[in-house]
Amino acid sequence: MVVYQRETRHRSVVLILAFVSLVIVTLDTNGNGLIESVRNATRDALAPIRNGVEDVFEPIRDAASGVTDYGSLKEENAALKRKLANARGKLNRENAVGSKVSELERLLDLPTAEDATGIAARIVSSSGNFERTVEINKGTGDGVFVGQPVVAGDGLVGKVTRSSRTVATVTLIDSPGFGVGVRLENTGVHGLTESHSGERNILLKFTQIFAPTGRQLPKCSERASPDTCISIGELVFTEPTARGAFPPDIAVAQVSRITQATGDLEPTIVLTPLVNLDDLTYVKVLRWPEPKA
Amino acid sequence: MLIRRLRLVLVVVTLVVIETTVFRHLTIFDALPSLCLVATAAVAYEEGPQAGAIFGFLSGLAIDMFLSTPLGLSALAYLLTGFGLGVFQGGVVRETRGIAPVLAAAGGLVGGAIFVLVGGIAGEDGFFTLTSVKIVVVAAAYDALVAPLVFWFVHWANHDPDRTRGWR
Numbered sequence: 001m002v003v004y005q006r007e008t009r010h011r012s013v014v015l016i017l018a019f020v021s022l023v024i025v026t027l028d029t030n031g032n033g034l035i036e037s038v039r040n041a042t043r044d045a046l047a048p049i050r051n052g053v054e055d056v057f058e059p060i061r062d063a064a065s066g067v068t069d070y071g072s073l074k075e076e077n078a079a080l081k082r083k084l085a086n087a088r089g090k091l092n093r094e095n096a097v098g099s100k101v102s103e104l105e106r107l108l109d110l111p112t113a114e115d116a117t118g119i120a121a122r123i124v125s126s127s128g129n130f131e132r133t134v135e136i137n138k139g140t141g142d143g144v145f146v147g148q149p150v151v152a153g154d155g156l157v158g159k160v161t162r163s164s165r166t167v168a169t170v171t172l173i174d175s176p177g178f179g180v181g182v183r184l185e186n187t188g189v190h191g192l193t194e195s196h197s198g199e200r201n202i203l204l205k206f207t208q209i210f211a212p213t214g215r216q217l218p219k220c221s222e223r224a225s226p227d228t229c230i231s232i233g234e235l236v237f238t239e240p241t242a243r244g245a246f247p248p249d250i251a252v253a254q255v256s257r258i259t260q261a262t263g264d265l266e267p268t269i270v271l272t273p274l275v276n277l278d279d280l281t282y283v284k285v286l287r288w289p290e291p292k293a
Numbered sequence: 294m295l296i297r298r299l300r301l302v303l304v305v306v307t308l309v310v311i312e313t314t315v316f317r318h319l320t321i322f323d324a325l326p327s328l329c330l331v332a333t334a335a336v337a338y339e340e341g342p343q344a345g346a347i348f349g350f351l352s353g354l355a356i357d358m359f360l361s362t363p364l365g366l367s368a369l370a371y372l373l374t375g376f377g378l379g380v381f382q383g384g385v386v387r388e389t390r391g392i393a394p395v396l397a398a399a400g401g402l403v404g405g406a407i408f409v410l411v412g413g414i415a416g417e418d419g420f421f422t423l424t425s426v427k428i429v430v431v432a433a434a435y436d437a438l439v440a441p442l443v444f445w446f447v448h449w450a451n452h453d454p455d456r457t458r459g460w461r
Contacts, residue, residue, distance in 0.1 A: 010343045014376045017350045021372060024354075024365030029415050035364055042358040046310065053314045061318050126317035128360045128367075129324055129405075129428045130412065130420060135313075135359070161361065169361060176419030197419025198323070198428065278320075 040164030044139070047124070047166045051137055054124050118151070118284035119143055124167065130197075132175035133158075134280060139166045147245070149286045155251035155274035156180065156238060157283050168285075172277045173252065174202050181207075181244065182236040182252055186227050189217055190239050193252065193271065200277070202253060204236065204269040219258040219267060230255055236271060247288050300450035301336075305352045308332055308443070313359045324431035326439045327401060329356050329367075333375040334400035334440070335447035338392070342379030349375030366412050374404040397440030401433030 028035045121136035121144070138144045140163050150157040150170045158178070162169035171178055176197045182204070183190050190208040206217070220229035234255045240248030253271035260267040308328040316325050329352035337345025353371030357364045378400055406429060413420035 010346075010376075013343055014346045014372065017346060017372050018369060021350065021353075021365040021369035025363045025369065025411070025415055028364040039358050039364060042355075046306070046359075049306075050310055050314050053310055057315050057318070125313040125359065128356075128362065129327075129432050130409065130417070130425065131361045133361045171361070196424075197422045198424025 040162075043135075043164050044166045047137070050124050054122075118286050120282060120284055121168075122282055123280045132172040132178075132195075132277070133161070133169050134172065136168050136170055136283060136285070137166070138285065139164050139168050141165045143287065144168045144285050149246045149250070149288050150283050151250060151286060152275045152280060152283050155253070156246065157275050157277065157280065159245065160285060170283070170285075173273055174200055174277055180246065180252055181239045181241060183239040184217070184230065185235040185237065186231070187217060187229075191236070191269075193236075200273075201256065202271045202273065204255070204271050206266065219260070230258060230267075230269060232256065232258065235274075243289070247286060294453070297451060297453045301348070301447075304332055304447055304450045305329065305355050307446075308352070309355050309359065312356065321435055322427070322431045324428050324435055326432060326435040327356075327367075327404065328439065328443055329353065330371055330374060330400055330404045331397045331436050331440050331443040332447050333371045333404075334378050334396045335393070335444040336451065337375045337377075337379035337400075338382050338396055338444075339448065339451055340379070341383055342376045345375030345379035346372050347375075349373075362408075362412055362417060363415055366408060366415070369411060370404045370407040373407055374400045377403060393440040393444040394437035397443070398433045398437040401436035402429060405429030405432055 024035065119138055119142055121138040121142075123134045124137045125135045127133040136144070136150075144160055144163050146160055146163050148160045150160060156173055158170045158172040158175070160168050161171040173180055173193065174195045176195050178193075178195050180193045181190065182193055189206065191204045191206045194203045194205050196203070217228075217230045220231040232255055236252050236254070238244070238246040238248055238250045238252060251274050253273045255269060256272040257270040258267050259270075312325065312328045316328075319325075330349075333345060333349035333352055336348040340348075349371035350368050353368035354365070357367045360367065378396060381399075382396070409420050409425045409429060419425070
């Protein structure tokens with residue numbers, strides 16, 4: 001009898017807590033201000049401890065990776081030097097036409113990435129197993145608000161999706177359900193990125209037909225002009241739109257694979273983000289749109 | 294009693310901080326261990342279903358604060374896992390050396406599966422995929438790997454020589 005009563009009580013406790021959990025899940029899914037406030041307060045309260053742990057752990061991690069990754073770091077260094085040389089050459093070529101573009105942008109009053117000032121932030125923690133987010137050590141107190149774009153040296157990282165007083169959450173561009181309006185480097189054809197769970201690469205879906213041919217862009221063959229097709233290694237940039245979520249012309253990713261199975265109407269274009277999203281340390285949050293004085 | 298509760302709070306805070314900072318650099322096949330879930334398994338093993346359920350609920354809620362998934366999702370998954378493992382240990386498991394990794398892996402699989410299932414139903418993107426299954430399995434194996442340390446930590450926090458068995 002006593003055992004029966006005890007087991008009934010156990011079950012009641014579990015049922016009540018399970019019900020409470022489901023209520024909280026439902027409220028949070030529908031966006032509840034109170035839950036958001038509690039969450040932000042908790043994150044703010046633990047922020048100094050987490051920053052401290054990250055500070056302590058960083059040198060240990062660097063030392064360990066310095067020892068274990070020495071070989072690959074040497075190779076990476078050589079590859080980066082080659083890339084830098086190529087980039088300098090490209091920059092010089094683009095400078096030739098850049099002044100004209102800037103002049104036209106000013107005439108049209110188009111916003112550019114250079115218009116946005118940034119807030120440097122450090123990654124203090126990452127997400128759980130089923131999400132692609134990182135937490136940065138700057139929040140609303142530093143001017144970081146929901147919706148602001150986040151970049152690193154190489155290109156776009158993601159967008160701020162939650163912000164408390166001292167910390168903010170950034171959803172990465174390869175997070176499922178996250179799409180970025182982009183344009184291809186050579187043809188300027190517009191598309192939308194599409195991410196899938198567990199995939200580090202993202203897919204490019206076209207939102208625009210290539211006007212001169214009235215068809216989807218084909219993969220470049222050896223003799224084709226890059227202005228009429230898609231080539232491996234081609235970059236994609238954020239597209240210029242009025243009141244866009246991101247400033248225009250931020251590098252997002254590069255085309256790493258193009259496949260088209262028999263019967264498919266359009267090719268599958270796989271993009272690799274330019275920024276290594278698994279190894280972020282510092283990022284810049286762009287004040288976008290830039291607040292007007 | 295109060296000291297023991299404070300120690301258990303310390304366990305939760307410490308594990309949440311470590312899981313969300315240090316372990317972000319130590320992923321295996323893109324999976325992290327769920328330290329609070331392992332701690333829940335440890336409490337359920339030591340104290341039984343009710344204690345496992347309550348600890349699971351509270352520690353799950355704590356880790357939920359730092360995730361982007363809906364609040365309460367981990368709380369529900371850990372609560373049910375804690376209760377299940379508590380019932381299991383009461384009926385089947387006896388004190389055995391090396392039981393920690395087994396319980397942690399079982400908890401990881403059950404908790405991960407509940408998390409994915411309820412999260413998917415709640416409308417989270419990309420939960421019902423093969424990748425989720427892979428992550429649940431790898432994370433459960435990782436849980437088993439860290440289990441001896443977490444079980445030891447929970448045992449230290451839960452140890453109270455002046456009380457009889459029971460977690461109230």
